[in-house]
Amino acid sequence: MKLSFEDARHLLAxxxxxxxxxxxxxxxxxxxxxxxxxxxxxxxxxxxxSPPQGMKGMTDEQKKTxxxxxxxxxxxxxxxxxQELLSTPSPLTERMTLFWHDHFTSGxxxxxxxxxxxxxxxxxxxxxxxxxxxxxxxxxxDSAMMLYLDxxxxxxxxxxxxxxxxxxxxxxxxxxxxxxxxxxxAARAFTGWHVAVRHGGEFVFHQHQHDSxxxxxLGRVGAFGGDDILSIILDQPGCARHITTxxxxxxxxxxxxxxxxERLAVLFRANDYHMRPLLRALLVSPQSWxxxxxxxxxxxxxxxxxxxxxxxxxxxxxxxxxxxxxxxxGQDLFDPPNVKGWPGxxxxxTSTTILARWQLLQRSLRGAESGMHQPQGAGISMAxxxxxxxxxxxxxxxxxxxxxxxxxxxxxVSDRWQAVQQLVMDPVYQLK
Amino acid sequence: xxxxxxxxxxxxxxxxVFIDPYPRQALAASTRSPQHARWDxxxxxxxxxxxxxxxxxxxxxxxxxxxHMRPRLAIARERVLQLNEQIGxxxxxxxLMPLWQQQELAWVQGVGYAEPNRSxxxxxxxxxxxxxxxxxxDVGWIARLFANNPPPSTLAADGIVLGRRDAGxxxxxxxxxxxxxxxxxxxxxxxxxxxxTRASSNPALAHILQVQRELTHAAAxxxxxLEQSPSLQASFPASPIGRQLQTAAQLLAxxxxxxxxxxxxxxxDTHANQLGHHERLxxxxxxxxxAFRQAVREAGHWDRVLMMTYSEFGxxxxxxxxxxxxxxxxxxxxxxxxxxxxxxYGAAPSLMDLPEGDLRYHIDYRSLYRTxxxxxxxxxxxxxxxxxxxxxxxxx
Numbered sequence: 001m002k003l004s005f006e007d008a009r010h011l012l013a014x015x016x017x018x019x020x021x022x023x024x025x026x027x028x029x030x031x032x033x034x035x036x037x038x039x040x041x042x043x044x045x046x047x048x049x050s051p052p053q054g055m056k057g058m059t060d061e062q063k064k065t066x067x068x069x070x071x072x073x074x075x076x077x078x079x080x081x082x083q084e085l086l087s088t089p090s091p092l093t094e095r096m097t098l099f100w101h102d103h104f105t106s107g108x109x110x111x112x113x114x115x116x117x118x119x120x121x122x123x124x125x126x127x128x129x130x131x132x133x134x135x136x137x138x139x140x141x142d143s144a145m146m147l148y149l150d151x152x153x154x155x156x157x158x159x160x161x162x163x164x165x166x167x168x169x170x171x172x173x174x175x176x177x178x179x180x181x182x183x184x185x186a187a188r189a190f191t192g193w194h195v196a197v198r199h200g201g202e203f204v205f206h207q208h209q210h211d212s213x214x215x216x217x218l219g220r221v222g223a224f225g226g227d228d229i230l231s232i233i234l235d236q237p238g239c240a241r242h243i244t245t246x247x248x249x250x251x252x253x254x255x256x257x258x259x260x261x262e263r264l265a266v267l268f269r270a271n272d273y274h275m276r277p278l279l280r281a282l283l284v285s286p287q288s289w290x291x292x293x294x295x296x297x298x299x300x301x302x303x304x305x306x307x308x309x310x311x312x313x314x315x316x317x318x319x320x321x322x323x324x325x326x327x328x329x330g331q332d333l334f335d336p337p338n339v340k341g342w343p344g345x346x347x348x349x350t351s352t353t354i355l356a357r358w359q360l361l362q363r364s365l366r367g368a369e370s371g372m373h374q375p376q377g378a379g380i381s382m383a384x385x386x387x388x389x390x391x392x393x394x395x396x397x398x399x400x401x402x403x404x405x406x407x408x409x410x411x412x413v414s415d416r417w418q419a420v421q422q423l424v425m426d427p428v429y430q431l432k
Numbered sequence: 433x434x435x436x437x438x439x440x441x442x443x444x445x446x447x448x449v450f451i452d453p454y455p456r457q458a459l460a461a462s463t464r465s466p467q468h469a470r471w472d473x474x475x476x477x478x479x480x481x482x483x484x485x486x487x488x489x490x491x492x493x494x495x496x497x498x499x500h501m502r503p504r505l506a507i508a509r510e511r512v513l514q515l516n517e518q519i520g521x522x523x524x525x526x527x528l529m530p531l532w533q534q535q536e537l538a539w540v541q542g543v544g545y546a547e548p549n550r551s552x553x554x555x556x557x558x559x560x561x562x563x564x565x566x567x568x569x570d571v572g573w574i575a576r577l578f579a580n581n582p583p584p585s586t587l588a589a590d591g592i593v594l595g596r597r598d599a600g601x602x603x604x605x606x607x608x609x610x611x612x613x614x615x616x617x618x619x620x621x622x623x624x625x626x627x628x629t630r631a632s633s634n635p636a637l638a639h640i641l642q643v644q645r646e647l648t649h650a651a652a653x654x655x656x657x658l659e660q661s662p663s664l665q666a667s668f669p670a671s672p673i674g675r676q677l678q679t680a681a682q683l684l685a686x687x688x689x690x691x692x693x694x695x696x697x698x699x700x701d702t703h704a705n706q707l708g709h710h711e712r713l714x715x716x717x718x719x720x721x722x723a724f725r726q727a728v729r730e731a732g733h734w735d736r737v738l739m740m741t742y743s744e745f746g747x748x749x750x751x752x753x754x755x756x757x758x759x760x761x762x763x764x765x766x767x768x769x770x771x772x773x774x775x776x777y778g779a780a781p782s783l784m785d786l787p788e789g790d791l792r793y794h795i796d797y798r799s800l801y802r803t804x805x806x807x808x809x810x811x812x813x814x815x816x817x818x819x820x821x822x823x824x825x826x827x828x
Contacts, residue, residue, distance in 0.1 A: 150703050150754065158753025162703055165759075169551055180550065254635075298636050338699075340553050343598060346639040350593070350611035351647035354640065355621035362624075404637070407628060427628070427640040 003028050003035055005399055010294055011035055013403060013432040014251050015283065016091025017307035021388045021400050036283045040276060042090040045126045049087060052080035052118065073114040078333045079319040081121065082326075085306040086319070096128035096275075097121065098302060099250050101333070102341035104139045104171060106148040108334045116144040116201050117334050132243060132273040136172070136230055141203045143195045149339065151193050156211040159187040164229075166339050172233045174242040178218060185215040190226040234273065240265035247282055253293045254345055260287060295403030295431040298348045301329035303432065304357060308424070311400075313385055314364065328356050349430065361424050365417075390416050397423070404428045470810045471583045471691060473736045475574075476680060478673075478717070479597055480743035481698030483552065486763030486791070487749060488710060489525070490539055490780070494518035497783040501750040505706055505757065515539075519780060524714035527722040528768075535774030536725075537766055538826040540800065542781040544762035544793025548745060552701070552759070555744035560600035562798055562817075573801055573815075574692055575604025581814045582606075587689045588653035589646060594676040597696035605642075610650050615658055615682060622651035654688060661686035666727035671716040673697040677724040685731035691809075700743065704754035721768065735770035738808050738827070740800060749786050762793035765800065771808075771828045778824075796821050803827065 003011070008027035012019035016039075019027070027035050053076050088094050106120055120142050127135040139145055140163075146152050149163035164187035168178045192210025196202050215224045220232050233239055244265040248256040264285075268278040287293060299307065305322050308314070316322065326332060330353050336342055349357075389397060397419065398410065406426035413419045423429060488505060492498045493512040512520035513529055519541075521528065531537045547565035549555045558565060562573030571579070578590055591602035591609040602609040612618055627648035632638045664685060668678040676695040683690065697717055702710050721739070728734045746763025762781050781791035799821040806812045807827040813819075 153704055153752075153754035155753055160703065160752060160754060161758060165551070169553075175551065175554055296634055296636050298640075337596070338552065338701075346636055347598065349640050349643050350599075351622075351643055351650070352611040352613050352618070354643050355618065355625070355647065358625065359621055404634070407630060407632075407637075407641070427637060427644065430640055431634075431636055 001031055003030060003032065005396070006294075007032075007289065008035065009399060010289070010403065011039075011283070012091075013307075014288075014297075015039055015095060017085070017095075017303055017310050018432070019400075020311060020385065021392060021396065024400065032284050032289065036280055039090075039092045039283075040129070040280065042092065043129050044088070044090045044093050045128075045130075047080075047084045047122065047125060048089065049080055049084040052076040052114075070112060070114055074108045074117075074334065075320055075323060077108075077114045077118055077121075078323040078326075080118075081333050082302075082306070082319040082322040085302065086309055086314075086316070093125060093128055094306075095250075096279075097125045098300075099247075100124040100128060100135070102336065102344070103246060104135075104145065105336045105339050105341045106142075106144040106334075107336050111144045111147045113144070113147070113201060114334075116142075116147070119201075120144040121334075129275045129279065132268075132275055133234060136234070137227065139171075140167070140190075140226060140230060141193065143201045143203060146193060146195045146203070151190055152195055152197075154187060154191050154193065155209045156188075156191045159184070159191055159211070161187040163187070163190060167229075167233070170340060172242060173236060173238045174245075177236065177238040177242075182217050185217045186229045188213070189215055189217070189224040189229045193226055237265065237269065240268040240273070244268055244278065244282075247279065249345075251279075251282060252285075252288050253296050257287055260285060295428065297432050298344075298346055299430055299432045300342070300344065300348060301326045301331035301353075301357075302333065304329070304361075304430070307432075308361065308364065312364070325360055329353050329360070354430075357430065358425060361429075362421070365421050365424060389420055394419060402426065402428045403431050468810055469581065469583075470808065471587065471689075473738065473808055474684065474690060474733075475692045475804060475808065476737060476739040477601060477692060477694040478739060478741045479556075479600065479694065479696040479698075480700050480717075480741055481556075481597055481696050482701030482743070483555075483745045483747055483759055484700040484741075484743040484763055485702060485706065485710060485757050486746035486760075488706070489522055489714065490515075490541065490764040491520050491522060492518060492780055492783065493520050495783050501783065503751070504755050505751040515776060519776060522711070522714050524711045525718045527715075527718040531722070531725065531768065532774060536770065536772050537768050537774045538772050538824075539764050539766050539776050540795060540824060540826070541764045541776060541778040542762045542791065542794035543765050543778070543797050543800065544745070544791075545796055545798075546793075548761040548790070548793075550745065550759040550761075552744050556600070559742055559744060559797055560603075562601075562801055562815075571604040572599065572601035572607070574601040575607035575609075577805060577811070577815050578691070579604065579606045581811055583691045587691060588657075589650045589690050591692040591694065592650075592680075592683065592690050593694045594679055595672065595694075595696040597694075597698075600694065602692060602694055608646050608649070610643075610646050612679065615654060615679060618647075619651055619655050619658070622647050623655070625651075654686075657686040657688050658682070662731075664727045665730055666723050668723040668727075669716060669719045671697075671720060673716050674720040674723065677720045678727075681724050681727035681731070684728055684733045684737065702747070702756050703752065703758060704756040706751075706756040725768075729770075738767060738769040738771065738804070740767050740804065741765045742797070742800075746791060748789050749783060749791055750789055760790050762791040765797075767800075767803075767826055773826050773828055775826070777826055795824070799824055 005024060005028050008024045085094050101124060108117055111117055123138055123142055149166055150160045151163045154160040161183050164183045169175055188211040192206045194204045194206050196204045212223055217229055218232055244261050245256050264281055267281055271277040305325055331342055401423040406423055406428050408426060410419050410422055488507055491507050491512050493509050494517055499506045507522055511523045513526060514520040549565055560572050561569040563569040583590055589610045590607050593599045593611040599609050625648055628641045628644050664681055668674045680693045728737055742765055745760055747757035747760040752758050778795045785792055798818055802818045802821050803824045805814050806823050
């Protein structure tokens with residue numbers, strides 16, 4: 001059965017940043033499975049945006065520059081990701097990269113080395129829809145992660161439990177699936193893992209700082225190293241359940257169906273933790289398309305900015321301006337509030353952030369914000385790619401912009417851009 | 433345009449229609465909420481985000497074991513601000529000493545809960561919802577209290593959240609909480625928003641509409657009162673906590689009716705190189721509090737203000753290899769205000785009795801809540817589940 005315009009819109013809003021009428025029409029010629037496969041065909045492993053300044057290599061000389069200019073570089077890095085988000089041919093790739101950034105968090109304020117965060121971002125994108133097993137093994141040895149969660153100071157004589165704790169609690173199993181003792185023992189297994197901060201920030205293993213003694217973790221006993229712990233965790237059914245639940249919250253609703261999660265988690269393990277079969281099954285599941293899943297998730301600040309920017313083709317010269325907006329709305333890319341990532345969901349919306357969202361949207365439509373030059377009124381509808389605003393039916397314009405009927409029905413307006421403004425300023429525009 | 437002009441403009445805009453979002457009267461009639469509840473009083477909650485190190489805040493300088501367990505992190509005896517012959521404050525808290533001497537500062541020692549959880553996220557949830565270690569609740573303890581004992585709808589908001597952290601104790605579906613960064617900016621922005629009249633069965637949309645209603649309600653009250661209030665004389669430090677408490681003082685000086693204001697400072701998650709970082713945070717906190725007290729006293733509101741700190745946990749008794757401390761359990765917290773009976777309450781956790789290297793708690797954190805509910809708001813017995821926890825006699 002072919003997707004309706006609303007179905008196609010729903011899929012693009014949930015797996016990307018929404019779509020223009022042309023993009024929605026293209027998907028609306030397909031059925032559900034074909035549409036999801038079409039998204040998967042577009043998956044990329046590399047950013048299309050050229051690397052941010054100073055991050056093409058990591059020579060000693062450049063390292064000195066990092067220290068002097070690292071704040072500028074961090075800003076450039078954040079701007080670079082916004083550029084990629086705006087220009088990617090595969091929004092799903094970026095949505096999954098954002099998902100992993102929110103899952104395997106690392107933040108500039110602690111890591112203080114933008115090039116390592118850039119490298120981590122490439123790692124997340126490369127593995128975004130690959131194997132969770134590979135991703136887990138790579139991220140555990142990722143330099144930004146190791147600095148962020150103190151693997152760096154985890155030594156034989158004085159284990160630091162920070163990484164081990166978050167590995168169990170946030171990254172793989174979830175609360176209640178392990179004991180404090182498991183954390184202590186696992187931390188010992190990761191001793192000796194190190195970032196060579198004076199040699200390009202690569203991973204190194206220091207045998208003399210490694211505790212080679214016997215550990216007992218999740219009921220298994222042995223002289224485990226860090227990789228063994230990761231394998232032991234992946235043997236736990238709870239791990240697939242945890243990741244599946246998180247994906248459900250990201251793509252479907254904030255009410256995971258435990259029965260369906262279990263089915264998908266079993267499938268995830270049966271496919272040796274490959275992400276595509278899992279995500280495909282999730283996206284074609286009836287719950288994904290159910291009326292009660294439509295328009296029930298709040299757009300994150302990045303989704304709001306990127307989705308609006310892509311749709312209205314904001315002519316942004318400096319993506320750093322988006323970094324500033326994102327921060328004001330509560331989402332500073334590469335600087336999550338803590339290791340749990342952004343609280344998300346309805347917590348994106350407070351009296352402060354909703355006012356900031358509306359102010360920003362209003363200004364962007366008026367073209368009043370610096371860094372954006374958006375002509376007002378009828379002139380803009382002539383702009384390439386925005387003809388639909390004036391030419392399509394009002395119903396179709398509304399269907400493009402909002403997942404649900406607006407709270408305040410559109411009054412009879414002669415100026416189509418006024419209708420657009422009303423729809424964008426309506427509370428339902430905040431939903432995806 | 434000057435600030436005054438802006439406020440005048442905001443005050444005259446017609447969009448700020450007050451619509452009571454909740455049928456308060458109906459709620460109030462169905463409960464035993466006493467008439468004499470002290471809703472003129474304000475609670476200031478200070479979240480020490482990240483888990484504050486209690487031993488380096490309220491320092492057991494008289495105990496040689498403290499120096500033995502913390503060869504790199506212990507605060508030198510001669511730098512400790514002595515409260516008695518055993519216990520003293522971190523030197524960065526020096527600005528608080530005059531308040532201690534005037535007996536406006538009550539330290540409650542060894543605060544924690546049974547079966548402590550060492551996850552930041554879970555433990556702050558325990559504290560903010562007022563639950564047991566293994567009990568999952570999703571409504572903040574103040575939101576729960578107010579659900580059964582609604583403050584009058586004449587309040588501009590039940591709770592105001594300043595700073596970047598979550599609403600925490602003020603989060604729930606029926607509590608009227610607003611988040612605020614800059615009151616002036618808030619007014620200008622809110623003046624363009626109208627109060628929605630419809631509800632929605634879609635939880636995400638319902639949340640947005642609720643936030644919209646709360647902010648229009650609050651803005652209507654703020655605009656008028658802020659315009660009439662004198663500007664503050666006290667100067668505040670430029671730290672984030674300084675700015676938050678400055679805003680709080682402005683709100684109080686403007687007589688904006690509110691029951692709770694939450695501020696936050698952090699991160700106290702000092703796993704590595706703790707000394708300098710912790711010192712800075714404590715100094716920022718102390719300086720901001722002193723400026724706040726001065727401003728609120730000058731405005732004549734100090735006696736109706738109670739401040740309380742909380743944090744997800746304390747830290748381990750011993751230091752770690754990174755010159756920091758890991759997630760622990762019990763820690764001291766303080767009450768501060770014009771109506772506080774200053775002093776040390778409870779017993780300092782013993783450094784000889786450390787189950788798995790952690791301090792043993794003596795006072796359940798919910799005793800602090802019961803103290804507030806009973807002796808501050810005058811709502812004895814208002815919240816079920818607290819009767820096991822005793823009231824601390826530290827409020828006049």
